[in-house]
Amino acid sequence: MNNKKRPTIATVAAHAGLSVATVDRVLNARAPVNPQTAEQVVQAAEAVGYFAARLIGQRIRERRPTYRFGILLLATAQAFYAGLAQAISEAAEQHAGANLSCEFEYITDRTPAAIVAQIEHLAVKCDGLAVVSFAHPLINACLAQIRTAGVPVVALLSDIHERADEPYVGQDNHVVGRTMGWLLARTCGARKGSVGILLGGHRFLGHHARVEGLHGYLAEHAPGLKPLEPLINLDNCDITEEATLDLISRHRDLRGLCVVGGGGDGIISALAQLPKRPALCCILQESTELSRQALSRGLVDVVIDSQPGLTATALVALMVELQSAEAFDPARHRVYIPPHIVTSENL
Structure with a gap:
């Protein structure tokens, strides 16, 4: 029984x-x-x-309501964007308020016309979009037209509108830049010298905000540390590797080296080639398997992580909310994810 x-x-x-x-x-x-x-x-x-x-x-x-979301990411920094895409997929699957599916596309051609074509391709078959892109009149006009047609668009990781008049999920990039300045001021072996900066491109508003924040902090609190003219690396590891070796050879007073976007693996590769690591503070973006190994080996000092899991959860929640939102509300529709500082001691 x-x-x-x-x-x-x-x-x-x-x-x-x-x-x-x-x-x-x-x-x-x-x-x-x-x-x-x-x-x-x-x-x-x-x-x-x-x-x-x-x-x-x-x-x-x-x-539940059913929505299909289009996510347009960069094809560079593959480890980071692969992790972010996985986190977004998991967040969509776990969202309790709607049945969600995501379609991912990646930008390989960075000409504005090509990016507009990819955005339009996603917009015709999706209920909402999240886009990583730089600012350009053609791209902004395309996004404005899509929003007018009733398809919400979220700027992901970097603002696309110069006035930040759009839904956004990502770090406060000006704060990230000032945080890099704070770290440099406290970890550089000397309080005087030059600081090398590598960025994906001047048209990425997020990168520009980080550089401005870095300059501002150093000018206020560590004026002896002088930022060099930023070098464009297109978030490319090979370009970053060459630029890093060139900076080290040409600037004997180099005290800091910062990547404000992708391509950080190139710095790791460059430093690993040298018979002796230079006495400088090296700051990368995004915690990946390679950057964590570099921290443990002492090749780099700090990684500023954007916390893809939190970013993905916030993005999915916002994209669902925007399906019924009547108007853009900066207080609700601009979501800032706090940066996470990773060192060899808290891996």
């Missing part, structure tokens, strides 16, 4: 940490319930073996 009791609504409620009334509303569809709560109940019902739990879960999920 099987004495095992059949799970009841009370069993599910106890497992979920919710009231019996709330669980009853979800399982028997008696009244609308917050999507996160409904998902919590379904997971608890499946965990305790409640009768028809999977069928109930399927019914609840079928009642």
Whole structure:
């Protein structure tokens, strides 16, 4: 004889940490319930073996709105963008309020016309877009037209509109730049010397904001550290490697080296070639397997990580919210993710 009791609504409620009334509303569809709560109940019902739990879960999920989102990323910095894409996919799958799917495309041709073509290609088949791009009149005109047509667009990681008059998810890039200045001022072996800067391109507003923040902090708090004219690396590792070796050979007073965008693997490769590591502070962006190894080996000093997991969760939540938002609200629709400082001591 099987004495095992059949799970009841009370069993599910106890497992979920919710009231019996709330669980009853979800399982028997008696009244609308917050999507996160409904998902919590379904997971608890499946965990305790409640009768028809999977069928109930399927019914609840079928009642959710369904959206398809287009995500346009850069083809450079492959390890970082691969990790970000994976994080976005996971966040979309776990979102409790809607059934979501994501289509990813990558920018290989950085001419404005080519980027506009990719944006338009995604816009015709998606309910919302997230775009990593630089600012350009053609691109901004395209995004304005798409938004007017009712497809929300989020600027991801770097603003695309010069006045920041758009939904955004990413770091406050001016703060990132000042943080780099703060780190340089406290970790450089000498308080006087030059600082090398490598950036993806002047048209990326996020990169420009970081350089401005870095200049501002050093001018205010460490005037002996003089930033050199930024070198364009197009977020390319090979270009970064050559530029790094050139900076080290030409500037004997080099005290700091900063990458404000992608291409940091090139600095790691350059420093690994030298018989002796120069006495300078090296700051990279984004925690990847290679950058973490470089930290542990002492090749670089600091990595400023954008926290892709938090970025992805915030992006998906905002893109769903924008489906029903009536107007752009800077207080709600500009989401800043705090930078995370990684050193060899907190890997």
